[in-house]
Amino acid sequence: MNAPENTVKPGKIMLVGLGPGSQDHLTARARAAIAEADTVIGYVTYIRLVADLVEGKEVIKKAMTEELDRAIEALDRARQGKKVALISSGDAGVYGMAGPTFEVLFQAGWTPPDGENGEIEVEIIPGASALNTCAALVGAPLTHDFCAISLSDLLTPWPTIARRLDAVAYADFVVALYNPKSGRRTQQIVEAQRIFLRHRDPQTPVAIVKSGYRPKQRIELTTLEKMNEADIGMLSTVLIGNSNTFIQHGLMVTPRGYANKYAVEEGERNTRDGEQAGRSLSTGLGGWVATIQASGRSAAELAAEYRLPEDYIAAVLQSEYLPDTAEDEEGGN
Ligand SMILES: C[S@@+](CC[C@H](N)C(=O)[O-])C[C@H]1O[C@@H](n2cnc3c(N)ncnc32)[C@H](O)[C@@H]1O
Numbered sequence: 001m002n003a004p005e006n007t008v009k010p011g012k013i014m015l016v017g018l019g020p021g022s023q024d025h026l027t028a029r030a031r032a033a034i035a036e037a038d039t040v041i042g043y044v045t046y047i048r049l050v051a052d053l054v055e056g057k058e059v060i061k062k063a064m065t066e067e068l069d070r071a072i073e074a075l076d077r078a079r080q081g082k083k084v085a086l087i088s089s090g091d092a093g094v095y096g097m098a099g100p101t102f103e104v105l106f107q108a109g110w111t112p113p114d115g116e117n118g119e120i121e122v123e124i125i126p127g128a129s130a131l132n133t134c135a136a137l138v139g140a141p142l143t144h145d146f147c148a149i150s151l152s153d154l155l156t157p158w159p160t161i162a163r164r165l166d167a168v169a170y171a172d173f174v175v176a177l178y179n180p181k182s183g184r185r186t187q188q189i190v191e192a193q194r195i196f197l198r199h200r201d202p203q204t205p206v207a208i209v210k211s212g213y214r215p216k217q218r219i220e221l222t223t224l225e226k227m228n229e230a231d232i233g234m235l236s237t238v239l240i241g242n243s244n245t246f247i248q249h250g251l252m253v254t255p256r257g258y259a260n261k262y263a264v265e266e267g268e269r270n271t272r273d274g275e276q277a278g279r280s281l282s283t284g285l286g287g288w289v290a291t292i293q294a295s296g297r298s299a300a301e302l303a304a305e306y307r308l309p310e311d312y313i314a315a316v317l318q319s320e321y322l323p324d325t326a327e328d329e330e331g332g333n
Contacts, residue, residue, distance in 0.1 A: 008079075008080060008081040009081050010078070010079075010081065010113065010118055010119055010120045010121065011038075011077065011078035011079065011080065011081045011082045011083055011084065011120050011121075012078060012083045012084065012120055012121040012122070012123065013074050013075070013078050013084050013086060013101065013105075013120060013121075013122045013123075014033040014036070014037065014083065014084065014085045014086065014122075014123045014124075014125060015086050015088065015092040015093075015096075015097055015098045015101060015122070015123070015124045015125065016030050016033050016034060016085050016086065016087045016088070016092060016125045016127070017030060017088055017089075017090055017091040017092045017093070017096065017125060017126050017127020017128075017129075018030060018046060018049060018050065018087055018088065018089055018090070018127055019089075019090065019127040019128045019133065019213075020089070020090065020128060020130065020133040020134075020212050020213035020214070021049050021089060021211075021212075021213050021214040022213040022214065024213075025128060025133065025213055026050070026127075027125070027126070027127060029125050030125050030127060031053065033085050033123070033125050034050060034053045034054065034085050034087070035053065036083055036085075037057060037083045037084060037085035038057060038058060038077075038082040038083050038084070039057060039058040039059075039060065039074075039077045039082050039083070039084045039085070040054045040057050040058070040059050040060070040084075040085045040087060041059075041060040041062065041070050041073055041074055041077075041084060041085070041086050041087070042060075042061070042062070042070070042086065042087035042088070043061075043062060043063070043070075043089075044061045044062070044063070045089075046087050046088065046089055047059060047061050047087070049089075049214075050087065058077075058082075060073055067097060067100045068100055068103075068104060070086060070097060070100075071086070071097065071100045071101040071103070071104035071105075072104055074086045074101065075101075075104055075105060075108055075110070075120070078120040079120060086101060088127070089127075089130075090127055090128065090129040090130050090133070091126055091127045091128070091129040092124060092125070092126075092127065093124060093126070094129040094130075094131075094148070094178075095148075095150055095152075095178055095179070098124055101122070102122075105122070129148075130176070130178060130209075130212065130237045131146075131148055131176040131178075131237065131239075133212050133213055134176070134207070134209035134212045134237040134239060135176075135239060137209055137212055137213075137217075137219055138207040138209065138219060138221065138239065138251065138252045139207075139247075139251030139252040139253050140251070140252075140253045140254065141174055141205075141207060141239050141241060141245060141252045141253065141254050142174055142176075142239075142254065143253070143254045143255070143256045144174060144242060144244070144254045144255070144256060144257065145173055145174070145242075146173055146174035146175065146176065146254075147168050147173045147174075147175055147176070148175070148176045148177075148178055149161065149164050149165060149168065149175060149176075149177055149178070149192075150177075150178040150179045151177055151178070151179050151180050151181070151185070151188040151189060151192060152178075152179035152185070152188075153185070153188060158188075158191075161188070162191065162195060165191075165192050165195045165196065166195050166198070166199075169195055169196045169198065169199040169200055170199045172199075172200075172242045172243050173242060174239065174240065174241055174242045174245060174254055175239070175240045176237055176238070176239050177189070177192060177237065177238040177239075177240070178237060179234070180192075180232050180236055180237070180238045181232045181233060181234065181236065182233070182234045183234075189227075189228060189232060189238070190228055193224065193227055193228055196224055196240060197224060197225070200224055200240075200243065201224070201243065202223060202224050202225035203223050203224070203225070204223060204224040204240060204241050204242075204243070204245065205221065205222075205223060205240075205241040205245050205246065205247045205252050206221070206222050206223060206224055206226075206227045206230075206238060206239065206240050206241065207219065207220070207221050207222075207238070207239040207252050208220045208222065208227065208230045208231070208232055208236055208237075208238050208239075209236065209237050209239070210231065210232070210233060210235055210236040211235045211236075212237070214235075218231065221247055221250065221252060224240065227240075239252070241254060242254060260272075260275075260281055260283075262275075285321070286321055286322075289316055289319070289321045290321075292313070292316065292317065293316075293317060299311075299313040299314040299317060302317075
C-alpha cells in the first residue's frame with residue numbers, strides 16, 4: 001500500500017558519533033550528516049564542540065540526564081518530516097544515544113521503513129570511542145583482549161558493576177573504565193581499585209586520560225596502587241593494563257603475544273622450540289587438550305591449576321578433538 005499523497009514525507013534520525021571532540025577526528029560522514037540535518041539535538045557540551053557546523057539550524061540543547069527527552073524530541077521532529085542529527089561524543093552506540101533512541105522508537109510503535117509503512121529512517125554514524133582515542137594517546141594498551149565498564153551507578157546497580165569488575169580483573173582483561181568519577185560519584189573508582197587489587201599486581205600500569213583531544217587534555221601514567229592519587233574526573237577514561245602490560249619510554253603497551261611463539265635474537269625472528277608459524281600455540285586448544293588428556297590427572301586438579309570450572313575440564317577430558325592441520329594465521333590487520 002502506498003502512503004497517501006498529502007502525508008508528510010518521513011524524516012530521518014541520524015545518530016552521530018562525534019569522536020573524542022576535535023574536528024580532526026570527526027569523520028567525513030559525521031560532518032555531512034550534521035550538514036544535512038534540519039535539527040541538531042545534543043548535550044550542551046557536545047553542541048559546543050560542533051558549534052560552527054550547526055549555524056542556521058534548529059539546535060536543541062539538553063542536559064546530561066535528559067537522554068530519553070532527546071530521543072523523544074528527535075522522534076517528534078522526524079515524524080514532522082525533518083532530518084535530525086542526535087549527537088553523542090565518541091560513538092553513539094557506546095554508552096551513547098543509540099540505545100535510548102531505539103527504546104523510545106520501539107515504545108512508540110516504530111518499525112524499520114519498508115518502503116510502504118511511511119516510517120522514518122534511522123542511520124547510525126560511527127565515531128571513535130573514548131577507549132580507542134585514549135588508547136591512541138598513551139601507546140598501544142588495547143592490543144590484546146579488553147573490555148569496557150562504566151562506573152556510573154545512575155542506571156546500573158552497584159552489585160552488577162562490582163561483579164563485572166571482579167570478573168574482568170580475575171580474567172586478566174585490559175579494562176577501560178568509562179564514567180569513573182564525578183563531583184558526586186567519588187567512591188566508585190576507589191571500590192574499583194579495591195576489587196582489582198584482589199586479583200592484580202599493585203604495579204599494574206594504569207593510564208588516565210582526561211579530555212582527550214580537547215584543549216584541556218591531560219595524560220597521566222601511573223600504577224594500580226597509586227591510581228586514586230591521580231586527577232580523575234567526569235571527562236576521564238581510565239585504562240588498566242593486564243598482567244603483561246608494561247610502560248616503556250612513556251608508552252603503555254600490551255603485548256600481542258608474539259613472544260609466546262617467536263624469539264627475536266640478533267635482529268632475526270626465530271620460532272621457539274615446539275611452536276610452528278601459522279599454527280596454534282602448543283598451549284592452544286589442540287595442544288592443551290592433548291596435554292591434559294595424557295596427564296592422567298583429575299578434573300579437580302586440572303581445574304585448580306588452570307583456574308577453569310571443573311565441569312568444563314571434565315567435559316574436555318571426555319571429548320575428541322581433531323588435530324590442527326591447516327595453515328591458519330589470524331585475520332589481517
Ligand atoms: C556517557 S560516556 C560517553 C562515551 C562515548 N559515547 C564514547 O563512545 O566515547 C562519557 C564518558 O566517556 C569518556 N570520555 C568521553 N570523551 C572523552 C575524552 N575526550 N577523553 C577522555 N574520556 C572521554 C569518559 O569516561 C566519560 O565519563
